[in-house]
Amino acid sequence: MSGAATRAPLLAVRDLAVRFTGPDGVARAVDGIDLTVGEGETVGLVGESGCGKSVTALALLRLVEPPGHIAHGSSVRLEGRDLLALGAKEIRAVRGNHVALVFQDPLSALNPVLRIGAQIAEAIRAHEAVTRGTAHWRAVEMLAAVGIPDAERRARAYPHQLSGGMRQRVLLAMALACRPQLLLADEPTTALDVTIQAEILELLDGLQQKLGMAVLLITHNLGIVAERTRRVYVMYAGQIVEEAPTPRLFAQPSHPYTEGLLAAVPRLDERRTRLRAIPGQVPPATAWPPGCRFHPRCPHAWERCRVEEPPLLDAGAGQRARCWLVQEPARRKK
Amino acid sequence: MLRFVARRLAFAVVSVAAVVLVTFLLVHAAPGAPMLGTPETIASPEVVARQRALFGLDRPLPEQLLRYAVNLARGRLGESFVLHRPVADVLAEAVPNTLLLGGTALLASLLLGLAAAAAQAARHHTRTDTVLGVVTLVFYSVPVFWLGLVLLLVFGEHLHWLPVAGMTSAAIHDRLPPLGRALDVARHLVLPAASLALVQAAAFARFQRAALLETLAAAHIRSARARGLPERAILLRHALRGALAPTITLAGLSVPYFLAGSVLIESIFGWPGLGRVTYDAIFARDYNVITAAALVAGVLVALGNLAADVAVAVADPRIRVDR
Amino acid sequence: MSPWRLAARRFARNRPAVRGAALVALLALAALVGPLFAADPLAQPDPVRLQDRPPSADHLMGTDPFSRDVLSRTLHGARVSLVVGVGAALLAVTLGAGVGLVAGLAGRRTDQLLMRGVDVALALPRILLLLAVFAVWDNAPAAAVVGLIAATGWFQTSRIVRAAVLSLREADFVVAARALGEPGWGIVRRHLLPHVAAPVIVSASLDVGNIILLEAGLSYLGLGVRPPTPTWGNMIMDGKDVLLSAPWVALAPGLALVVTVVAFNLAADGLRDALDPRAAA
Numbered sequence: 001m002s003g004a005a006t007r008a009p010l011l012a013v014r015d016l017a018v019r020f021t022g023p024d025g026v027a028r029a030v031d032g033i034d035l036t037v038g039e040g041e042t043v044g045l046v047g048e049s050g051c052g053k054s055v056t057a058l059a060l061l062r063l064v065e066p067p068g069h070i071a072h073g074s075s076v077r078l079e080g081r082d083l084l085a086l087g088a089k090e091i092r093a094v095r096g097n098h099v100a101l102v103f104q105d106p107l108s109a110l111n112p113v114l115r116i117g118a119q120i121a122e123a124i125r126a127h128e129a130v131t132r133g134t135a136h137w138r139a140v141e142m143l144a145a146v147g148i149p150d151a152e153r154r155a156r157a158y159p160h161q162l163s164g165g166m167r168q169r170v171l172l173a174m175a176l177a178c179r180p181q182l183l184l185a186d187e188p189t190t191a192l193d194v195t196i197q198a199e200i201l202e203l204l205d206g207l208q209q210k211l212g213m214a215v216l217l218i219t220h221n222l223g224i225v226a227e228r229t230r231r232v233y234v235m236y237a238g239q240i241v242e243e244a245p246t247p248r249l250f251a252q253p254s255h256p257y258t259e260g261l262l263a264a265v266p267r268l269d270e271r272r273t274r275l276r277a278i279p280g281q282v283p284p285a286t287a288w289p290p291g292c293r294f295h296p297r298c299p300h301a302w303e304r305c306r307v308e309e310p311p312l313l314d315a316g317a318g319q320r321a322r323c324w325l326v327q328e329p330a331r332r333k334k
Numbered sequence: 335m336l337r338f339v340a341r342r343l344a345f346a347v348v349s350v351a352a353v354v355l356v357t358f359l360l361v362h363a364a365p366g367a368p369m370l371g372t373p374e375t376i377a378s379p380e381v382v383a384r385q386r387a388l389f390g391l392d393r394p395l396p397e398q399l400l401r402y403a404v405n406l407a408r409g410r411l412g413e414s415f416v417l418h419r420p421v422a423d424v425l426a427e428a429v430p431n432t433l434l435l436g437g438t439a440l441l442a443s444l445l446l447g448l449a450a451a452a453a454q455a456a457r458h459h460t461r462t463d464t465v466l467g468v469v470t471l472v473f474y475s476v477p478v479f480w481l482g483l484v485l486l487l488v489f490g491e492h493l494h495w496l497p498v499a500g501m502t503s504a505a506i507h508d509r510l511p512p513l514g515r516a517l518d519v520a521r522h523l524v525l526p527a528a529s530l531a532l533v534q535a536a537a538f539a540r541f542q543r544a545a546l547l548e549t550l551a552a553a554h555i556r557s558a559r560a561r562g563l564p565e566r567a568i569l570l571r572h573a574l575r576g577a578l579a580p581t582i583t584l585a586g587l588s589v590p591y592f593l594a595g596s597v598l599i600e601s602i603f604g605w606p607g608l609g610r611v612t613y614d615a616i617f618a619r620d621y622n623v624i625t626a627a628a629l630v631a632g633v634l635v636a637l638g639n640l641a642a643d644v645a646v647a648v649a650d651p652r653i654r655v656d657r
Numbered sequence: 658m659s660p661w662r663l664a665a666r667r668f669a670r671n672r673p674a675v676r677g678a679a680l681v682a683l684l685a686l687a688a689l690v691g692p693l694f695a696a697d698p699l700a701q702p703d704p705v706r707l708q709d710r711p712p713s714a715d716h717l718m719g720t721d722p723f724s725r726d727v728l729s730r731t732l733h734g735a736r737v738s739l740v741v742g743v744g745a746a747l748l749a750v751t752l753g754a755g756v757g758l759v760a761g762l763a764g765r766r767t768d769q770l771l772m773r774g775v776d777v778a779l780a781l782p783r784i785l786l787l788l789a790v791f792a793v794w795d796n797a798p799a800a801a802v803v804g805l806i807a808a809t810g811w812f813q814t815s816r817i818v819r820a821a822v823l824s825l826r827e828a829d830f831v832v833a834a835r836a837l838g839e840p841g842w843g844i845v846r847r848h849l850l851p852h853v854a855a856p857v858i859v860s861a862s863l864d865v866g867n868i869i870l871l872e873a874g875l876s877y878l879g880l881g882v883r884p885p886t887p888t889w890g891n892m893i894m895d896g897k898d899v900l901l902s903a904p905w906v907a908l909a910p911g912l913a914l915v916v917t918v919v920a921f922n923l924a925a926d927g928l929r930d931a932l933d934p935r936a937a938a
Contacts, residue, residue: 023670063560066459095562103560108553111572113649122571123561174561349780356781357789475866475918477873477890480911483897491901590782597788598874602897616792616878628789635782 009036010214011060011078011099011182017071018052018059020285027285029055029068031238034312037182037214044225044246045218046261047235050282053218054104056235057184061095062086078182097127100175104187106167110159117143117155120174127178142173147203165196169203179211186218201228222265226250231318234258237293238285240312244319254321256298292323300325300333342643346636353632354406357625358399406629412622416614421626424611429630431501432607435600436592438523439530444585446531447538448574454539455546456569466539473536479598482529486602489525496525499604526603530595534588541584545577552576578649586642593631664855667931674927680920688735695729698887709903719905721895723885730887731909737799737888738917742869745806750861753811754853757818761826772819775812783809784871791880802881806868814860821853855932862925866918873914889914 018030030052037043047053058064060076062083076083083094095101103109111119120139124130130138136155143151146169159167168188175183188204189197201224208215217229225232225246232249234242234257242255253259260278280297283289291309295301304324313326325332405411411421450470454463473481489496501522507515549555550573558568596609604610608627615623668674692698701724712719718727760771786809791797875881876890884891889910896907 061560063556092562092564095560097562101560103553103557105553109557111554111558111576113575114572122563122567126561126563126567171557345776345780349777352777353781356786471919471922472915475870475915475922477870477877477893477911477914479874479877480893480907480914483893483900483907484911487900487904590784593782594784594788594874598877612788613878616788616880619793621793624789624792628785631782631785635785636780639780 008080010039010041011035011037011076011216013060013077014075016056016059016074016076018055018064018068018074019071020068022067022286024284025286028238028288029285030059031288033233033235033238033240035233035240035243037216039181040208040212040214041231042208042215042217042229044229044232045216045235046220046222046225046232048220048282051235052238052285053235054186057101057186057216057218060184061099061101062091063095063101093127096123096175096180097178098180099182099184100178100180101184102171102175102186102188105191106164106171107159109171110167112159115156115158116162116170120155120170120177123174124177138177139173142177143170145207146170146173146176147199148173164192165199168192168196168200172200172204172207176207176211176213180213182214182216183208184216184218187220188217189224190219190221197224204228222261234261237283237288239293239322241294241323242319242321243312244315245317248317248319252319254315254319254326255294255323256300256325257294258321260297294323300331302331304328338647339644342640346640349636349639350629350633353636354403354629355399357628357632358402411626414615414620414623416618416620416623421622424623425608425626425630428606428608428611431605432593432596432600432609434519435523435526435530435605435607436589436596439527439534439595440585440588440592442527442531443534443538443588444581446535448542448581450535450539451542451546452569452574454543455550455573458547467543470536470539470543473532474540476533478529478533478595479602481533482526482599482602485525485529496521501605522603522605526599526605529599529602530592533595534591537588538581538584542577542581545580546573549573549576575649579646582642582645582649586638586640586645589635589638590631593634664931668927671927671930673923674930677920677923677925677927680916681924684735684917684920685739687732688739691732692729692736695732696726698725698730698733699885701725709899709906711903712905718909719903721892721906722899722903723895727892727906727909730892731889731913734887734889734892734910735913735917737882737886738869738872738914741799741803741806741872742865742921744803745810745868745872746861746864748803748807749810749864750814750857751811752807753814753860754818754857756811757815757853758822758849760815761819761822768819771815775815779812781809784874787871787875788878788880791875794880796883797881799882802872802875806871810864810868814857817856817860818853821856822849825849825852859925859929859932862921862928866921866925869914869918869921 013033013035015032015034016030017028017032020027020029033056035043035045045053045056055064055068059070059074060083062070064070070084074084078094078098083091086094110116117136117139120142121132121135124135124138125132128135140151140155143155148154148166148169154162159170162170168191172188185204189200192200204215205228207213217225219225229246232244232246233240234249234255236257242249242253242258244254249258250262253262257278260276263276264278266272266275278297283293283296289296291307292298292301292305293309295305298305308324310322310324310326312320312322313324315321315326409422411425413419414421414424417424450466454466457463502515502518503522507518510518550569555568555572558572563572593609596605596607597612598609599605600607600609601613608630611623612627614620615627668678703724708720708724709722710716710720710724716726716728718731721727721730756771756775760768763771787805790805791802794801872881873888873890873893876883876888877894879891879894882888882891884895892910893907896903896910900907
């Protein structure tokens with residue numbers, strides 16, 4: 001069982017699959033994942049670039065564009081409502097309003113020819129019937145809430161006049177302006193300096209507590225996942241390969257891929273002459289390997305792994321892993 | 335912002351000066367030096383003597399250039415050998431008509447082109463996109479003078495829908511009330527303006543479609559969609575606005591094409607503008623008129639570029655920071 | 658796979674582009690071979706009886722006001738249009754690339770000087786200058802037409818090439834080559850040229866159609882290559898006076914122009930999409 005509240009989860013994703021049709025065949029970028037986020041909970045979704053995590057975020061709000069499409073049989077339920085079955089107007093009412101999505105690169109996510117205050121106000125007026133004046137005032141309020149000094153004046157600035165950290169704050173302000181219940185944060189700090197990263201994450205924490213908002217933190221940075229999330233999902237080759245409460249994942253990873261990820265992080269308290277990388281490369285999404293998708297790179301793989309694809313197996317204390325080692329721990333090579 | 339405009343203005347002046355210089359040099363350097371009329375219309379000795387004196391045509395080149403520049407500053411553009419009138423008068427009558435024709439065509443082509451491009455971008459990957467793409471390609475590849483002839487043939491002669499010559503219906507024009515006169519001119523304006531506009535609209539559409547598609551794929555559009563903004567607002571407010579700057583630049587750069595087109599189209603439709611004057615002058619080797627026309631054209635082009643630069647700076651705040 | 662092979666594959670998959678290229682090849686063939694079999698374009702076998710005859714078995718596209726065979730003149734005109742179009746485009750990009758290379762590789766002063774000149778030149782209306790020159794230059798040979806059109810059309814290319822060279826000058830692989838002691842010319846040829854080749858090729862191919870129309874416009878006005886030598890433009894000029902009674906005289910060359918320019922534009926669009934995948938939409 002996941003460690004979330006026993007109430008029905010805020011977000012329940014079942015069997016989500018996203019496919020892209022291209023000249024080289026069909027790429028199954030997201031291939032049947034399940035995840036849940038409880039109210040007010042912070043959940044992490046971790047994986048390397050190209051494992052399908054950004055596509056997952058887009059799919060949740062039905063923002064996947066052709067040649068990609070969400071496969072039949074996928075279900076994304078927000079408070080019980082299936083988002084994939086909604087009409088165009090209804091899904092628009094959800095976007096930015098109940099569920100907000102923050103992208104990775106703040107400069108390109110903001111319209112360069114419009115002032116930032118106007119962009120925030122526009123988002124508010126798209127969902128609430130308020131006057132221009134009220135929307136503008138609330139936009140300024142939001143800017144102040146994300147820690148932008150002199151908000152009234154700054155609202156008239158253009159995106160290119162602000163620094164990277166400021167822009168990310170503006171993006172957050174835009175996303176939170178309508179007080180969503182769930183925030184999807186796709187690599188919110190990757191484009192920023194380390195010191196700014198910490199500030200933004202603190203800010204996010206504070207806002208989350210104030211608004212009682214749930215957050216799905218999508219990133220490849222294990223450090224922020226360790227600090228900020230309650231539960232983590234690990235994604236590889238379009239699938240969830242491990243899920244666990246955060247402390248347990250870092251203390252006792254079950255899946256060899258997770259182990260590899262953790263081992264690859266250089267540590268100050270260890271003396272090593274070489275960095276430990278996971279051998280091999282992520283296979284192309286058009287041709288996932290048979291059996292367990294990680295087997296070509298796994299140090300413990302045996303016959304069964306090459307032939308049979310493991311489901312998510314229960315490893316105890318809220319942890320599950322998609323690996324035959326859970327059933328046959330003796331096979332683990334030393 | 336003001337400094338930006340001032341710099342662009344200075345540049346415009348420089349380019350006009352360059353046009354004057356280059357035209358002068360080219361015309362004087364081309365083999366078969368400035369002829370004073372064709373054998374049929376050879377100027378009388380008195381006119382020749384007058385022009386010689388005014389322009390110093392038998393003096394060395396640099397001196398001629400100087401005299402030309404001085405005359406220009408004094409507004410003395412010389413005399414037309416064919417029409418036996420001061421060039422300045424001829425131009426003063428003709429230029430407004432060309433501005434009317436060219437201006438109408440430019441506006442029409444902008445609207446048409448943008449509409450086509452928006453339709454194509456919004457319906458990307460559908461039949462509409464492909465069909466419109468073919469249409470714009472064909473119109474882009476058509477010689478404008480041939481299009482004019484075809485339109486004249488079809489709509490003017492065979493169908494008798496629209497008049498084929500002149501700017502007004504000479505017989506009745508003066509007896510019409512002001513609104514009637516305006517309508518009369520408008521009727522005569524349709525075919526020539528359409529010839530010019532259709533080709534340029536295709537050019538705009540082709541460019542704008544690519545620009546719009548690129549903008550629509552941009553991250554901030556996806557971001558806007560993620561905020562739940564309605565599609566129409568996204569297209570109009572975010573996508574088109576972003577594509578506005580290059581459109582304005584294109585419009586400014588299209589001024590030379592409209593001017594050149596007017597030379598061809600006005601003669602076909604008998605529109606009494608700068609183009610027709612230039613056309614006749616070319617055939618009659620009316621040297622003074624040709625150079626004066628090139629000068630006016632150069633000024634119009636420089637103004638067009640200037641206006642476009644300023645308009646772009648207004649539309650896109652990033653440009654104001656200047657190079 | 659080398660980027661050129663990749664681009665070739667992309668081009669091959671683009672059906673309209675392939676058709677355009679095939680059509681261009683066909684037109685080139687027609688221009689090359691057609692005139693050898695056609696009647697004399699200047700011949701006026703029967704000035705009175707054969708004047709303005711509609712298309713018939715003897716004259717597949719009819720005759721013109723001077724009783725010359727329109728089909729033959731159209732085929733001969735193709736030679737002029739194609740030679741001027743392709744020739745001027747090639748010459749223009751060569752000039753532009755040359756200036757761009759010099760500006761990009763030379764010191765700041767030379768660069769600034771050249772680019773200021775280009776800026777002013779870009780502001781000059783090309784068509785009007787050409788009109789002015791050819792208006793007073795009687796019976797200019799085709800070479801002059803090619804030369805002057807090229808001379809007024811290389812500015813944008815020089816900008817593109819200069820930008821590419823500037824950005825590549827400090828690129829790692831160039832610095833590495835110099836560190837290995839490769840001579841200047843070798844670096845230009847082996848490292849820089851392939852990178853500027855793509856935008857230059859695209860620019861040139863997109864230009865051909867416009868140049869063909871430009872030349873047609875000039876000869877329609879009776880400038881440049883003059884009658885009786887047939888060009889599509891001056892054939893339309895002849896045809897406009899008999900537009901109502903003998904429309905085929907102007908229609909044949911006009912259609913030829915449209916088909917030719919469409920073909921070049923299709924191929925050029927395809928080249929652009931193949932060489933710059935970001936532009937493909």
